[in-house]
Amino acid sequence: GAVVSQHPSRVICKSGTSVKIECRSLDFQATTMFWYRQFPKQSLMLMATSNEGSKATYEQGVEKDKFLINHASLTLSTLTVTSAHPEDSSFYICSASRGGYNEQFFGPGTRLTVL
Amino acid sequence: QKEVEQNSGPLSVPEGAIASLNCTYSDRGSQSFFWYRQYSGKSPELIMFIYSNGDKEDGRFTAQLNKASQYVSLLIRDSQPSDSATYLCAVKQSSASKIIFGSGTRLSIRP
Numbered sequence: 001g002a003v004v005s006q007h008p009s010r011v012i013c014k015s016g017t018s019v020k021i022e023c024r025s026l027d028f029q030a031t032t033m034f035w036y037r038q039f040p041k042q043s044l045m046l047m048a049t050s051n052e053g054s055k056a057t058y059e060q061g062v063e064k065d066k067f068l069i070n071h072a073s074l075t076l077s078t079l080t081v082t083s084a085h086p087e088d089s090s091f092y093i094c095s096a097s098r099g100g101y102n103e104q105f106f107g108p109g110t111r112l113t114v115l
Numbered sequence: 116q117k118e119v120e121q122n123s124g125p126l127s128v129p130e131g132a133i134a135s136l137n138c139t140y141s142d143r144g145s146q147s148f149f150w151y152r153q154y155s156g157k158s159p160e161l162i163m164f165i166y167s168n169g170d171k172e173d174g175r176f177t178a179q180l181n182k183a184s185q186y187v188s189l190l191i192r193d194s195q196p197s198d199s200a201t202y203l204c205a206v207k208q209s210s211a212s213k214i215i216f217g218s219g220t221r222l223s224i225r226p
Contacts, residue, residue, distance in 0.1 A: 032212050043218035093158045102147040102164065102207055104214055109158040
């Protein structure tokens with residue numbers, strides 16, 4: 001149980017385009033989902049926390065207009081990187097937690113390369 | 116002071132030995148503690164969680180929690196080369212939904 005999927009696993013795009021990443025909880029209802037970014041050989045950086053049906057809470061320094069997060073249902077959250085630039089190239093990972101439980105379960109991640 | 120601190124390593128342990136990974140945290144209100152394993156290029160995977168003082172064992176893994184000392188550790192018995200990875204300590208306050216991660220300890224098991 002507690003499986004989280006992400007799509008796509010890898011994406012290459014041109015500078016200036018927008019990229020949408022999907023995160024799904026496959027066998028449980030995710031009351032809260034989290035989006036992280038990780039640069040090579042660095043630690044996880046939390047970008048935002050989202051609860052189903054409400055606006056995401058962004059961490060300090062994360063541009064909410066650039067990283068659009070939608071948590072439309074209890075099993076789906078999306079992250080859209082708008083007008084992507086090479087510096088946005090990174091490993092984006094979502095995680096999800098169930099109501100009443102403390103653990104977070106991670107998706108497999110999406111590797112974004114912006115040319 | 117970082118909220119969750121770990122030695123970055125690398126920690127090199129011979130195969131078959133016990134690997135000991137340590138973590139300290141700053142917020143005394145923390146209630147839940149987690150250890151995640153992350154292989155290079157992959158996302159983190161939950162190994163263990165612990166909520167109460169003392170030891171919690173699961174197979175070759177033992178998590179130890181000492182709230183008075185604000186200290187969490189993970190012991191890996193009979194270390195295998197496949198245990199080579201970065202281990203992330205994570206801490207959650209009872210009132211918060213997010214988990215605070217340490218920067219991780221890189222563990223290398225040498226054959």
